[in-house]
Amino acid sequence: MSQAFVALQSFLLKSSGLALDREKQYLAEARLAPLIQQSGLANLGELIARIESDRGLAKKVTEAMTVNETFFFRDRxxxxxxxxxxxxxxxxxxxxxxxxxxxxxxxxxxxxxxxxxxxxxxxxxxxxxxxxxxxxxxxxxxxxxxxxxxxxxxxxxxxxxxxxxxxxxxxxxxxxxxxxxxxxxxxxxxxxxxxxxxxxxxxxxxxxxxxxxxxxxxxxxxxxxxxxxxxxxxxxxxxxxxxxxxxxxxxxxxxxxxxxxxxxxxxxxxxxxxxxxx
Known part of the structure; x- marks a missing residue:
């Protein structure tokens, strides 16, 4: 488990309450890949370093990792x-x-x-x-x-x-x-x-x-x-x-x-x- 992923776990827990299991590292990297590319960064480590001083980017990271599955009259x-x-x-x-x-x-x-x-x-x-x-x-x-x-x-x-x-x-x-x-x-x-x-x-x-x-x-x-x-x-x-x-x-x-x-x-x-x- 990379240091960048550990830092991401800590950030998400504090910012949104999301508890990210170590098995989700690949999923996290896949979800954040478009944001990393759009921000002109090289990898997850650079993204984590940037969000410490960029509140807008930090918000985008939280939103990217949020589960938005829903549908009408779900579960009845x-x-x-x-x-x-x-x-x-x-x-x-x-x-x-x-x-x-x-x-x-x-x-x-x-x-x-x-x-x-x-x-x-x-x-x-x-x-x-x-x-x-x-x-x-x-x-x-x-x-x-x-x-x-x-x-x-x-x-x-x-x-x-x-x-x-x-x-x-x-x-x-x-x-x-x-x-x-x-x-x-x-x-x-x-x-x-x-x-x-x-x-x-x-x-x-x-x-x-x-x-x-x-x-x-x-x-x-x-x-x-x-x-x-x-x-x-x-x-x-x-x-x-x-x-x-x-x-x-x-x-x-x-x-x-x-x-x-x-x-x-x-x-x-x-x-x-x-x-x-x-």
Whole structure:
């Protein structure tokens, strides 16, 4: 393992929480090769030396190493849980304020928050008179640009998108499908590194943080989960990816009885019982 790769591991852990295994050296070099060439550098060692004084280049390195795999209604269960368990519970508990806030953390190119926005549109009758905010964030400015534009290839809309949703919420433009303005307007996209303070985003009733923590080192994972809990309402919901768990990293959440990927803040147990959905 080269010294340059060791330095890259240290940089990524500090800048983004990404824990890069030694077996990933070849992958890292392959991902960074275009950036090395564009910057007029000879190798990974020169790139690492340069990012110490070039913040713009350091940001590009972090973005190049970030995993941006996503698709509409990915894994279904987090969205079924939202429609059939989370939303009904919050419609009851937030009846006085008629306000709800959702955060899609590490949203990549926007498929997750747009999927949530489509569900909210389908539930519009139940949400009449309600204010529902969707904040979507990612560390990468380049993927956020794509998310804000809302343009997707035929392959991207085929992955997980039910045909009725495609017909109702998208317009065909040449070789791309574009999210309708009514759906795009529901989502507020912001740049946010989860390793940095995100308390300024405010408190949320639901946080989707899926398929992100699986790449973090244990200490970074504990820290992020602790800060996510601080930004979540006492009876709020945290939704993780199918391969993720808080076991061994946080005691601030408990599993929902019906949806494994849905977690509830422990504070909720002292307030209202969880609603079981059959």
């Amino acid at each position: 269960h987090p969205f079924d849980g939202f429609r059939h368990a989370i939303l009904p519970d919050l419609l009851k508990s937030r009846g006085a304020t008629r306000r709800m806030r959702i955060w899609s953390a590490a949203c990549s190119t926007g498929q997750e928050p747009y999927s949530l926005a489509m569900i909210l549109d389908e539930e519009a009758r139940r949400l009449m008179g309600w204010s529902v905010d969707i904040v979507a964030s990612d560390i990468s400015e380049s993927v956020l640009k794509r998310a804000r534009e809302g343009h997707y290839t035929h392959f991207e809309v085929q992955r997980g998108m039910p045909t009725p949703h495609l017909v109702r919420y998208f317009s065909k433009r040449k070789d791309q499908w574009s999210v309708n303005e009514s759906i795009r307007a529901r989502v507020d996209f912001r740049q946010q590194n989860l390793m940095r303070d995100f308390s300024h985003l405010g408190q949320f009733d639901i946080i989707y943080c899926r398929n992100v923590l699986i790449y973090f080192a244990p200490e970074q994972k504990r820290d992020v989960l602790h800060r996510l809990a601080r930004c979540l309402a006492p009876d709020g919901y945290l939704v993780l990816g199918a391969a993720e768990s808080v076991i061994g990293y946080s005691t601030e959440f408990k599993p929902h009885p019906e949806y494994r990927v849905v977690l509830v803040r422990h504070a909720a147990s002292a307030m209202t019982p969880l609603r079981s959905v059959m």
